[in-house]
Amino acid sequence: xxxxxxxxGAPWLKPLIFLVLLIVxxxxxxxxxxxxxxxxxxxxxxxxxxxxxxPRLLSEAVPTTIATxxxxxLSAAFGIPVAMLIAxxxxxxxxxxxxxxxSQSIPKVAIAPLFVVWxxxxxxxxxxxxxxxxxxxxxVSAVQGFKSVxxxxxxxxxxxxxxxxxxxxMVSLPYAMPAIFSGLKVxxxxxxxxxxxxxxxxxxxxxxxxxxxxxxxxxxxxxFAALVVLAMIGVILFWILDLIERLVIPWHxxxxxxxLVAA
Amino acid sequence: MxxxxxxxxxxxxxxxxxxxxxxxxxxxxxxxxxxIDLSIADGEFVVVVGPSGCGxxxxxxxxxxxxxxxxGRIRVGDRVVMKPHxxxxxxxxxxxxxxxxxxxxxxMMPVExxxxxxxxxxxxxxxxxSMAGLAGFxxxxxxxxxxxxxxxVAICRALVHDPKILLMDEPFGALDAMTRERMxxxxxxxxxxxxxxxxxITHSIPEAVFLADRIVVLSERPxxxxxxxxxxxPRPRKLDxxxxxxxxRLTQTIRAHFKALID
Ligand SMILES: Nc1ncnc2c1ncn2[C@@H]1O[C@H](COP(=O)(O)OP(=O)(O)OP(=O)(O)O)[C@@H](O)[C@H]1O
Ligand SMILES: [Mg+2]
Numbered sequence: 001x002x003x004x005x006x007x008x009g010a011p012w013l014k015p016l017i018f019l020v021l022l023i024v025x026x027x028x029x030x031x032x033x034x035x036x037x038x039x040x041x042x043x044x045x046x047x048x049x050x051x052x053x054x055p056r057l058l059s060e061a062v063p064t065t066i067a068t069x070x071x072x073x074l075s076a077a078f079g080i081p082v083a084m085l086i087a088x089x090x091x092x093x094x095x096x097x098x099x100x101x102x103s104q105s106i107p108k109v110a111i112a113p114l115f116v117v118w119x120x121x122x123x124x125x126x127x128x129x130x131x132x133x134x135x136x137x138x139x140v141s142a143v144q145g146f147k148s149v150x151x152x153x154x155x156x157x158x159x160x161x162x163x164x165x166x167x168x169x170m171v172s173l174p175y176a177m178p179a180i181f182s183g184l185k186v187x188x189x190x191x192x193x194x195x196x197x198x199x200x201x202x203x204x205x206x207x208x209x210x211x212x213x214x215x216x217x218x219x220x221x222x223x224f225a226a227l228v229v230l231a232m233i234g235v236i237l238f239w240i241l242d243l244i245e246r247l248v249i250p251w252h253x254x255x256x257x258x259x260l261v262a263a
Numbered sequence: 264m265x266x267x268x269x270x271x272x273x274x275x276x277x278x279x280x281x282x283x284x285x286x287x288x289x290x291x292x293x294x295x296x297x298x299i300d301l302s303i304a305d306g307e308f309v310v311v312v313g314p315s316g317c318g319x320x321x322x323x324x325x326x327x328x329x330x331x332x333x334x335g336r337i338r339v340g341d342r343v344v345m346k347p348h349x350x351x352x353x354x355x356x357x358x359x360x361x362x363x364x365x366x367x368x369x370x371m372m373p374v375e376x377x378x379x380x381x382x383x384x385x386x387x388x389x390x391x392x393s394m395a396g397l398a399g400f401x402x403x404x405x406x407x408x409x410x411x412x413x414x415x416v417a418i419c420r421a422l423v424h425d426p427k428i429l430l431m432d433e434p435f436g437a438l439d440a441m442t443r444e445r446m447x448x449x450x451x452x453x454x455x456x457x458x459x460x461x462x463x464i465t466h467s468i469p470e471a472v473f474l475a476d477r478i479v480v481l482s483e484r485p486x487x488x489x490x491x492x493x494x495x496x497p498r499p500r501k502l503d504x505x506x507x508x509x510x511x512r513l514t515q516t517i518r519a520h521f522k523a524l525i526d
Binding site: 157 | 376
């Protein structure tokens with residue numbers, strides 16, 4: 001009885017149960033409304049395709065994942081310092097922040113072809129597209145994190161005669177860490193989207209390429225299978241990031257429960 | 264008052280001369296403290312009481328060098344205060360511990376910031392913690408401690424670099440009455456043992472009378488010194504002085520200042 005409860009209570013099982021439920025619903029909807037397979041394929045067909053095409057899909061997933069990770073790393077590497085500058089100086093904020101927000105209203109999907117014109121087919125345009133989509137959430141969250149530091153904590157550090165660098169290293173940066181990580185998590189899922197958009201417009205490899213070609217050929221099961229692989233890339237990357245967060249900020253409230261158990 | 268030919272008197276540890284503060288805000292000037300004079304001797308325990316908003320915190324922040332007075336000057340030791348200086352340890356109203364640091368690492372923070380020799384101060388930090396009844400909690404995180412314990416850690420942190428002066432802004436305001444009395448007794452013991460000059464703000468008149476050599480009563484905003492009382496009860500005091508006639512008489516005298524404000 002307890003064993004069963006533990007299995008049902010496992011955190012990974014609940015979304016899985018929900019997923020199965022959704023798939024069943026999908027299957028029923030197709031049957032009840034007689035939706036033809038050239039509009040929405042049956043789950044079984046998708047699963048069969050997934051099984052048959054697995055090696056090819058997996059090899060196509062590699063460039064997409066690489067582009068996503070590079071784009072994501074770039075957004076973190078640029079986003080966090082930019083956020084630091086914005087948060088530390090009113091002047092920088094007043095010049096840069098509005099422009100940054102403005103730039104977000106430009107649909108990046110529309111400028112992705114431009115990257116192809118500039119940088120040709122290959123890795124670079126994909127990475128740039130992933131970077132463009134991932135960059136903004138990192139900046140916004142990190143700025144918010146740096147700015148939410150309690151002023152009294154800063155006073156405390158100042159009263160110890162801490163230098164600006166020390167205040168940043170000992171107080172502001174760790175304080176902003178949880179916010180930065182929540183930005184990074186949004187960023188990595190958007191970076192997947194960015195990489196795929198990059199592959200849509202200028203690539204002959206990757207999941208985005210598979211997606212586009214299978215739509216063109218009306219191979220809907222393949223297209224859905226590619227979507228599943230894409231979702232898996234997103235989930236796995238998110239999960240890795242979550243793991244890193246646990247290691248980097250074990251003190252944060254959302255993680256305390258585990259630490260208490262471990263202690 | 265002092266004849267010029269008198270024998271050299273010990274110079275005051277803190278000398279506040281005609282110090283006033285007016286905050287300049289967008290909506291106009293907010294006068295917060297009228298010119299006040301106060302000198303605090305080495306090893307003396309001065310407690311400030313006064314109605315909310317009368318400028319107590321403002322005065323403390325100016326003594327700490329976190330804020331410049333609008334008029335007058337403050338001397339601490341033999342230096343005029345212009346910026347935060349190393350001779351003070353501050354305890355704020357909330358403990359302000361860094362959640363990512365252990366108890367010991369929190370106490371060691373001033374040592375790190377000031378780049379003092381760690382090997383020399385580590386035993387000192389440990390001794391302070393055990394003096395505060397926190398032996399065995401060194402490697403715990405702040406959120407694993409009760410409010411009273413956190414505040415004791417904050418007091419240890421304020422003392423670790425052996426400052427001459429201890430500044431405290433309602434350090435026990437968030438505690439229940441019983442914990443508070445115990446903390447008062449502990450603070451008195453620590454202050455007498457370490458011979459610090461202490462400046463404490465409180466809203467509790469019994470706390471003021473229990474701890475103080477001298478009590479400074481501030482008037483309503485903009486604050487000025489309404490009265491100064493010497494507490495004639497010899498220190499160290501036991502908690503049972505709380506019922507003694509002298510104690511009751513003094514608390515009533517001080518309370519009368521605030522009654523007048525209400526009527
Ligand atoms: N940063 C600020 N800008 C403008 N006015 C301020 C600022 N800080 C404090 N004041 C004003 O100065 C006055 C004194 O503030 P202060 O914090 O010193 O009061 P206090 O005596 O510590 O009150 P409390 O007992 O409630 O803590 C208040 O009336 C407040 O309106
Ligand atoms: Mg105050």
